[in-house]
Amino acid sequence: MLRFITFRLLQAIPVVFIVAAATFIMCRQIPGGPFDSEKPPPPEIKRQLESFYGLNKPLGQQTLDYLWSICPKKFMPHRLFLDANNDGRADFDLKAAFGSDFGPSFKSVRSVNETIADSFPVSFQLGAMALAIALLLGIPAGVAAALRPNSWVDYFASGISMLGVCVPTFVMGPILVLVFALNLRWFNASGWFDFKDQLLPSLTLGIAYAAYVARLTRGGMLEVLNQDFIRTARSKGASEGRVILKHALRGGLLPVISFLGPAAAGIITGSFVIETIFQVPGLGRHFVTSAFNRDYFLITGTVVFYAALVVLFNLAVDVVQVWLNPKLKFE
Numbered sequence: 001m002l003r004f005i006t007f008r009l010l011q012a013i014p015v016v017f018i019v020a021a022a023t024f025i026m027c028r029q030i031p032g033g034p035f036d037s038e039k040p041p042p043p044e045i046k047r048q049l050e051s052f053y054g055l056n057k058p059l060g061q062q063t064l065d066y067l068w069s070i071c072p073k074k075f076m077p078h079r080l081f082l083d084a085n086n087d088g089r090a091d092f093d094l095k096a097a098f099g100s101d102f103g104p105s106f107k108s109v110r111s112v113n114e115t116i117a118d119s120f121p122v123s124f125q126l127g128a129m130a131l132a133i134a135l136l137l138g139i140p141a142g143v144a145a146a147l148r149p150n151s152w153v154d155y156f157a158s159g160i161s162m163l164g165v166c167v168p169t170f171v172m173g174p175i176l177v178l179v180f181a182l183n184l185r186w187f188n189a190s191g192w193f194d195f196k197d198q199l200l201p202s203l204t205l206g207i208a209y210a211a212y213v214a215r216l217t218r219g220g221m222l223e224v225l226n227q228d229f230i231r232t233a234r235s236k237g238a239s240e241g242r243v244i245l246k247h248a249l250r251g252g253l254l255p256v257i258s259f260l261g262p263a264a265a266g267i268i269t270g271s272f273v274i275e276t277i278f279q280v281p282g283l284g285r286h287f288v289t290s291a292f293n294r295d296y297f298l299i300t301g302t303v304v305f306y307a308a309l310v311v312l313f314n315l316a317v318d319v320v321q322v323w324l325n326p327k328l329k330f331e
Helices: 002-028 044-051 060-069 094-098 112-147 152-166 169-183 195-225 229-235 241-254 253-267 271-275 283-293 296-324
Strands: none
Touching: 002 060, 002 296, 044 169, 044 253, 060 169, 060 296, 094 253, 112 152, 112 195, 112 241, 112 253, 112 283, 112 296, 152 195, 169 271, 195 241, 195 253, 229 241, 229 253, 241 253, 253 296
């Protein structure tokens, strides 16, 4: 397994750097710049700012300098969470753990590393709650539909899943706010201070993924329930619950496990739309703001951070798939 993980990580490193280089170059092709505004600075001040941030160098040299700055120069995972501000709160510190510096932010006094350290825990909490909701709603619905195919249970679960797939989050979110926050006043419409603030954005994000989980669970369970080993287990007198939980569910969840790789990365890093609608101070809001501000380093740093998370989650999914399906091998 160690060889498999090492090989996959060596494959992933070039991917992350290609994403970083492509994102940085594309950001520089966007019309406008970080110092453009309704009242632009004098030309000499603008030249000094570009010289200070290295924006006056050729684009190729800027790209190479940025790739070197984000390149891990050490590996100290025990320093990933540090109390950098001496406030008693553990901060997520990439620079201390890996030596990676995503650069300064043009529109903030905080660096990109500090922005990620402050906002990613919020996005992680939102994503973890949404992922739990997606699994708790999707898996039972998919199993129930597979156990009673072409029945009202199957049609109801499939219909609700199709509705969840078709309705985008930027529509579902305002509907939930209108019903549960403004009319019923059960929850708060925005913010991220207590459980009343956190439930609606987590539910909005979780429902969207629960629909996919339910459909994948149904398809996987239908395929497994028709296998010979399931009929053999039933003929030996195994109870229906044991057949489902011990034999069928393990293979039926393989499509869900494959889906959870990119899905978990997308959920846990937070949704740009959800964080904007509910005013959640997560990493997604900073990414949207940085795009409007032409904040090159913050855009690229966020994209690279997301890309690294996608790679790690896909690796974790590969390991879990091999554990669930012995026919697969670590290659």
